Amino acid sequence: MAGEALVPTKRWLAATSAGSAMRDAVAGLVLSILLVPQAMAYAQLAGLPPQMGLFAALTPPLLYLFFGTSPFVSVGPVALVSLVIGEAVGNTGLAPEVGAAIIAIEAGVLLLLLGGFGLGRLVNFISEPVLLGFTAAAAFLIAASQLPTLLGIDAARAGDLPTALSGLWAGLSELRPTTALIGGAALIALLFANRYAAAILWKMGVKPPFRLALAKSLPLLVIVIAGWIALSLRGANVPTVQSIEGGLPSPFTSFVTLSDWIGLLPSALAVAVIIFVTATAVAKALAGEDRSKLDTSREAVALGAANVSAALTGGYAVGASLSRSALVRDSGGRTPLASAIASLAIVAVLFFLAPLLSYLPRTALAALVISAVFGLIDLREMRAVWRHDRMEGVIILAAFLATLAFGVRLGLAVGALLGLAYFLWFSSVPRxxxxxxxxxxxxxxxxxxxxxxxxxxxxxxxxxxxxxxxxxxxxxxxxxxxxxxxxxxxxxxxxxxxxxxxxxxxxxxxxxxxxxxxxxxxxxxxxxxxxxxxxxxxxxxxxxxxxxxxxxxxxxxxxxxxxxxxxxxxx
Incomplete structure (x- = not known):
């Protein structure tokens, strides 16, 4: 029924017991260890101050707690949305912080309308092959956008791969060897930790949940070590993140013209689609065989409310992270209360550790982003689609190439249109x-x-x-x-x-x-x-x-x- 999804639910609070609350608390603390560096790194990917990433992780989990339907989904800054934000705000004359907040509000309102009118099933109109090709190409774009920062090169932001590579090539003469060495070492360490840390800790006899907590804390440890090395090499002038103001964020009070809001609306629509499609995919993936309790319209409302609240509290557009959501599940979390507890840990960081965060090198955060995007490339599923239907395999390739060539927004549009065109052609020539x-x-x-x-x-x-x-x-x-x-x-x-x-x-x-x-x-x-x-x-x-x-x-x-x-x- 239209409007039903707009009514908050006490489902998760009613299901909470002392035992489940303790498990959620442990999962939330484990999640916060990964969330802090990721939030800052994804804000850097979007071309925004690092504190906006931390601010974006504060209120969205609370809104999802009252509107969402998945027990594991972690709402906060994500790489794919950050890439679109960076591309969109870089093409306007607005301050990046203002443009990002406007996009988050518009995307949130669109999602609220989608869920409020019970149109959550529209997510099914973007096919699996389109998503596979699109997300794989987005992974390449994200990595390409972070390579200049990894190498210490000042290069203009680019929304497509040819422009990104040409900018990287043009700036190679400005490469900073020490910065590149720290970033490269951090990237290798992060890739090694992602691949082998859990197995090594298991062989060492570390029991859960401590094994998972230690494995997921390694990225933060790598970044801290990189910061210590950069600090000890003062003469190398390794770029660090902007200084972060402690305390809670100020509310969004910027006023811009109506034309600015209208101009950013296409980007907001692309952001809303990406948020909804990826978040629904994450929720379904973690639900296993029992997806009966997932409500796509409620998911749209939860994500819409989360984005509006993020913008109004100093953050930018947020989505659902598969890696962080899987971490909540594997850490023993049973309700979205785990993500809410992680947001409280972010508050503690803002009050007590904010001055120390400015010592973190930007190259290490770029390495964290690059190491995280490999999960967006699902070669096994691509091969399965190719074996099932060669034409759908061609759609994967077309969406991949279109996203690389034209950027995320146009790439998604091209892929979606190709998927619909294939469906119409396939259904127009029945057996x-x-x-x-x-x-x-x-x-x-x-x-x-x-x-x-x-x-x-x-x-x-x-x-x-x-x-x-x-x-x-x-x-x-x-x-x-x-x-x-x-x-x-x-x-x-x-x-x-x-x-x-x-x-x-x-x-x-x-x-x-x-x-x-x-x-x-x-x-x-x-x-x-x-x-x-x-x-x-x-x-x-x-x-x-x-x-x-x-x-x-x-x-x-x-x-x-x-x-x-x-x-x-x-x-």
């Missing part, structure tokens, strides 16, 4: 196949695909393997009469309608034309296994020509011969 039987009419199978002979003549049995609508009605009509033209002496056409789940006005009109053509040729039309709603739509067909039967066997055995001889025998 219309002749079927026969080799067991006396108990079952009927395609003679084109199976080793079955056509033994029903002079009754020709044809199965339509898709719903009939305006885009495929003419094709189905043409294929039906093509099948009839292959056989002489056909006296009845049996349509197996078991796979037809819907039919629109164009489909009914096509069948009406077909009935008249068949009548003129002295051929009866028998429908078999018609779903009741479809049968109701076909009541306007000529009853002198058409008959309906429960099964294909009954249509062949009971209706065809008698009906032809008594009703429409040719003159």
């Amino acid at each position: 219309v196949t002749r079927v026969g039987t080799d067991d006396g009419g108990t079952s009927f199978r395609s003679i084109e695909r199976d080793d079955v002979e056509l033994t029903t003549l002079p009754a020709l049995v044809v199965r339509i393997d898709r719903s009939i609508y305006f885009a495929n009605a003419a094709y189905i009509e043409e294929e039906l009469f093509n099948r009839l033209s292959r056989h002489e002496g056909v006296t009845s056409l049996v349509l197996d309608m078991s796979a037809v789940n819907d039919i629109d006005a164009s489909g009914v009109a096509m069948l009406r034309r077909s009935v008249q053509r068949l009548k003129s040729q002295g051929i009866a039309l028998h429908f078999a296994e018609v779903h009741e709603p479809i049968a109701a739509s076909l009541t306007s067909l000529d009853s002198q020509v058409c008959r309906f039967h429960r099964t294909v066997g009954q249509a062949v055995e009971e209706g065809c011969g008698v009906y032809l001889q008594t009703e429409i025998a040719p003159t």
Whole structure:
């Protein structure tokens, strides 16, 4: 029901017990160890001050607690959204902080409208192949955007791969060897930790949840060590993050013109789509086999409220992180209270550790971003899609190349349009196949695909393997009469309608034309296994020509011969 998702729920609070609260507290503290450096690194990716990343991690988990439906989802700064924000605000004359806040508010409002009107299922219109190609390309763009920072090069932000690589090439003469060495060492250490830390700790006998806590604290440890090395090499002038003001953020009070809001609306729409699609994918991935409790409309409302609140409290657009959400689950978290506790840890950092954060080298944060984006590339799933359908594999490649060439916003649009175009083409050319039987009419199978002979003549049995609508009605009509033209002496056409789940006005009109053509040729039309709603739509067909039967066997055995001889025998 429209508007139902806008009502807060006490579901998670009601499910909380002393035991689950303790597990959530442990999971929240483990999560905060990873969240602090990631929030700062993703803000840097977006071209924003690092404290905006920390601010963006404060209120969104609280909003998700009251509106969300997944027990594990961690809402906060994410790499993909940060990349889009950086690309969008870099093309405006606004201050980056203001532009990012406006995009977050607009994206949040769009998500609230989407969920409020119960339109959460619209997420299904972006296909899995499109997402695979898009996110893989985004990983390359994110890495390319962070390479200059990793190497100590000052380069303009770029939204596509050719521009990013040309800017990197042009700035190689300004490379800072010490900065590049620290960043490269940090990247290698982070990749090693991500791949082997948990296994090494397991072999050392470290028990859960301490094993997971130690493994996930290594990125923070790497960045702190990189900061200590950079501080000890004062003469190397390694760039560090901007100084962070302690305490809570100030509310958003900037006022800009209406044209600025309108100009940023396309970027906000892209951000809203990316947030919703990726967050839904994360929630479904962590739900396992039981997805019955996930409500996509409520998820949209939760994400919308989280983004508006993030913007109003000094942050920028947020999404759901797969790595952090999986960490909550693996750490023993049972409700979104774990993410809320992590946000409280962020408050403690802002009050007590803010001055120390300014010593962290930017190159180490860039290494953290690069090491994190490898999870966006799912080669195993891409291979599975390619084996299933080569055309969908081509869509993966097209979305990948379009995103690299044109940037995230246009790449996603191109991929989505290609996915929809493929769906429309695929549904416009349904399989219309002749079927026969080799067991006396108990079952009927395609003679084109199976080793079955056509033994029903002079009754020709044809199965339509898709719903009939305006885009495929003419094709189905043409294929039906093509099948009839292959056989002489056909006296009845049996349509197996078991796979037809819907039919629109164009489909009914096509069948009406077909009935008249068949009548003129002295051929009866028998429908078999018609779903009741479809049968109701076909009541306007000529009853002198058409008959309906429960099964294909009954249509062949009971209706065809008698009906032809008594009703429409040719003159």
